Amino acid sequence: MAARPKKTPAWLVKSEPDAFSWDQQVANGVEPWSGVRNHQAQAFLKAMKKGDRVFFYHSNIGKEIVGIVEVAREAYPDPTDETGRWICVDMKAIEPVKHAVTLAAIKAEPRLEGISLIRQSRLSVMPIAPGHAAILLEMARG
DNA sequence: GCCAACGTTGGC
DNA sequence: GCCAACGTTGGC
Numbered sequence: 616m617a618a619r620p621k622k623t624p625a626w627l628v629k630s631e632p633d634a635f636s637w638d639q640q641v642a643n644g645v646e647p648w649s650g651v652r653n654h655q656a657q658a659f660l661k662a663m664k665k666g667d668r669v670f671f672y673h674s675n676i677g678k679e680i681v682g683i684v685e686v687a688r689e690a691y692p693d694p695t696d697e698t699g700r701w702i703c704v705d706m707k708a709i710e711p712v713k714h715a716v717t718l719a720a721i722k723a724e725p726r727l728e729g730i731s732l733i734r735q736s737r738l739s740v741m742p743i744a745p746g747h748a749a750i751l752l753e754m755a756r757g
Numbered sequence: 758g759c760c761a762a763c764g765t766t767g768g769c
Numbered sequence: 770g771c772c773a774a775c776g777t778t779g780g781c
Contacts, residue, residue, distance in 0.1 A: 654764090
């Protein structure tokens with residue numbers, strides 16, 4: 616029997632490496648994905664299930680997918696939120712990508728047309744369609 | 758440094 | 770409820 620294929624990520628999250636980088640995620644292992652203060656992004660965080668895979672993207676500096684994380688804990692109150700209205704999840708580093716997938720490469724790939732990373736450039740948490748995720752994985756593997 | 762996208766706020 | 774002003778994000 617063939618080895619079970621790796622889970623295809625269903626989501627993408629962005630972080631400015633100045634604030635929280637992939638290296639920090641790896642060093643910390645499991646880390647709360649807190650501080651999201653946008654309703655649309657919150658809705659996506661709430662929909663995440665334990666074990667879901669997530670692309671980790673560096674915004675601003677790098678502008679590239681650098682790794683894959685996994686949802687280690689589903690939605691719970693964001694400890695950085697004093698109002699109690701916002702939630703966060705825990706993310707766990709799984710593996711770095713072999714080849715960082717740059718925004719330029721994503722834009723240049725016609726099969727990724729319509730991806731929300733480009734269409735909704737300010738959104739920091741977003742779903743990735745299975746077809747798009749497969750292409751991103753392919754690009755990440757080189 | 759500039760600009761586009763877009764969410765939030767506040768006056769009416 | 771509308772909309773102008775303003776702030777933030779993120780790319781270039």
